[in-house]
Amino acid sequence: xxxxxxxxxxxxxxxxxxxxxxxxxxxxxxxxxxxxxxxxxxxxxxxxxxxxxxxxxxxxxxxxxxxxxxxxxxxxxxxxxxxxxxxxxxxxxxxxxxxxxxxxxxxxxxxxxxxxxxxxxxxxxxxxxxxxxxxxxxxxxxxxxxxxxxxxxxxxxxxxxxxxxxxx
Amino acid sequence: xxxxxxxxxxxxxxxxxxxxxxxxxxxxxxxxxxxxxxxxxxxxxxxxxxxxxxxxxxxxxxxxxxxxxxxxxxxxxxxxxxxxxxxxxxxxxxxxxxxxxxxxxxxxxxxxxxxxxxxxxxxxxxxxxxxxxxxxxxxxxxxxxxxxxxxxxxxxxxxxxxxxxxxxxxxxxxxxxxxxxxxxxxxxxxxxxxxxxxxxxxxxxxxxxxxxxxxxxxxxxxxxxxxxxxxxxxxxxxxxxxxxxxxxxxxxxxxxxxxxxxxxxxxxxxxxxxxxxxxxxxxxxxxxxxxxxxxxxxxxxxxxxxxxxxxxxxxxxxxxxxxxxxxxxxxxxxx
Numbered sequence: 437x438x439x440x441x442x443x444x445x446x447x448x449x450x451x452x453x454x455x456x457x458x459x460x461x462x463x464x465x466x467x468x469x470x471x472x473x474x475x476x477x478x479x480x481x482x483x484x485x486x487x488x489x490x491x492x493x494x495x496x497x498x499x500x501x502x503x504x505x506x507x508x509x510x511x512x513x514x515x516x517x518x519x520x521x522x523x524x525x526x527x528x529x530x531x532x533x534x535x536x537x538x539x540x541x542x543x544x545x546x547x548x549x550x551x552x553x554x555x556x557x558x559x560x561x562x563x564x565x566x567x568x569x570x571x572x573x574x575x576x577x578x579x580x581x582x583x584x585x586x587x588x589x590x591x592x593x594x595x596x597x598x599x600x601x602x603x604x
Numbered sequence: 605x606x607x608x609x610x611x612x613x614x615x616x617x618x619x620x621x622x623x624x625x626x627x628x629x630x631x632x633x634x635x636x637x638x639x640x641x642x643x644x645x646x647x648x649x650x651x652x653x654x655x656x657x658x659x660x661x662x663x664x665x666x667x668x669x670x671x672x673x674x675x676x677x678x679x680x681x682x683x684x685x686x687x688x689x690x691x692x693x694x695x696x697x698x699x700x701x702x703x704x705x706x707x708x709x710x711x712x713x714x715x716x717x718x719x720x721x722x723x724x725x726x727x728x729x730x731x732x733x734x735x736x737x738x739x740x741x742x743x744x745x746x747x748x749x750x751x752x753x754x755x756x757x758x759x760x761x762x763x764x765x766x767x768x769x770x771x772x773x774x775x776x777x778x779x780x781x782x783x784x785x786x787x788x789x790x791x792x793x794x795x796x797x798x799x800x801x802x803x804x805x806x807x808x809x810x811x812x813x814x815x816x817x818x819x820x821x822x823x824x825x826x827x828x829x830x831x832x833x834x835x836x837x838x839x840x841x842x843x844x845x846x847x848x849x850x851x852x853x854x855x856x857x858x859x860x861x862x863x864x865x866x867x868x869x870x871x872x873x874x875x876x877x878x879x880x881x882x883x884x885x886x887x888x889x890x891x892x893x894x895x896x897x898x899x900x901x902x903x904x905x906x907x908x909x910x911x912x913x914x915x916x917x918x919x920x921x922x923x924x925x926x927x928x929x930x931x932x933x934x935x936x937x938x939x
Contacts, residue, residue, distance in 0.1 A: 594849040
């Protein structure tokens with residue numbers, strides 16, 4: 437699973453290495469480390485964000501090792517929905533039950549609608565909506581788009597999808 | 605010096621452009637070793653013939669050939685009767701039955717004449733049959749002007765990118781739709797307003813459905829799929845959605861998130877639909893421009909952009925095709 441962790445390190449040499457050790461010992465694959473030297477906390481600590489791929493069962497061990505080393509773990513959370521896609525819908529978006537449209541995506545378990553902006557110009561006029569969908573992977577994004585296409589056909593909505601960056 | 609006798613069939617906007625361009629480029633063509641003579645021009649009223657070449661200055665001022673025709677021969681009859689090496693077919697497009705262009709092209713190819721065309725209809729309706737007819741008669745059929753106007757696409761893939769595997773082509777293939785969507789985004793005006801503006805400027809037809817419903821773009825998708833991807837598909841195989849449902853609000857929402865909405869044709873997906881394109885993308889061109897991204901295995905993604913329509917611009921693509929026929933033949937002759 438992919439995990440993101442916000443740590444706070446003391447501003448003395450060797451702290452980053454100390455923080456990396458438990459991840460390395462537990463075979464975590466480090467995706468990114470962002471060291472915010474310019475954003476010191478009022479207590480003079482340096483915030484660092486780690487994104488790692490690691491076995492779920494090792495999280496507690498890593499956490500306690502970090503604490504033993506005097507490193508405070510401010511936040512640790514699973515980055516479950518790592519892919520995102522933007523979609524624009526046109527038609528009677530609200531009156532064709534927007535709640536249901538969103539729910540069809542959310543109920544999959546692998547994708548969620550994270551952002552909705554709606555512009556309505558008049559009661560009988562078609563409205564336009566922007567949706568941001570997040571999902572657990574690229575394949576799941578495609579599945580979510582397929583669901584949205586289906587819902588669009590059913591509710592007579594124009595579904596405007598993003599162009600794919602690569603040829604498929 | 606090689607003498608080439610050219611017959612032009614169709615004398616509308618593109619036909620005028622062809623007469624003009626062939627006249628303007630006479631010297632340049634001679635320098636290349638090609639003595640191109642436009643020996644006949646035919647439209648729905650008749651044919652102007654001249655063995656030494658039709659006088660461009662004399663006919664360019666005329667909207668039709670009604671007052672100038674030296675014979676009443678028209679269409680297939682003229683093509684078969686006139687002894688030319690190459691026929692430029694630029695009559696109006698009909699995407700349903702391909703006529704009259706289809707008949708013209710069949711007559712030309714089967715009598716051993718090369719064909720260069722800007723007419724999508726015959727190619728959408730029966731590309732593989734026309735291609736076979738050309739092969740059987742040992743002549744060539746070229747149609748760069750049918751997709752993206754002056755923007756090099758077919759020759760770019762067939763010649764310059766030869767050796768690459770082409771995974772797909774996506775792009776904006778209709779300047780009218782692109783103009784309307786651009787204006788709706790810029791001014792926040794509704795579709796109907798942008799359309800009437802385009803009509804006033806001569807960018808959209810009085811009956812705009814062919815462009816705005818995505819029919820024209822789909823025709824180009826069919827031509828690309830058949831000619832560059834050997835797909836052997838029909839118009840009905842393309843899933844088409846036009847731009848009439850796109851609202852200024854949808855364009856504004858997309859723009860706020862860094863996207864433009866463009867009518868994108870996609871081969872080999874065989875779709876034509878309004879699509880979100882990142883604003884920084886090289887294919888997100890504005891106004892009446894066309895663009896195409898070509899996805900390849902060796903060269904990565906190649907993007908081209910250019911004017912998709914216009915009299916002189918389309919004639920330029922036709923000129924390129926004419927020259928390429930004789931240049932290819934010269935290379936063949938060496939071996």
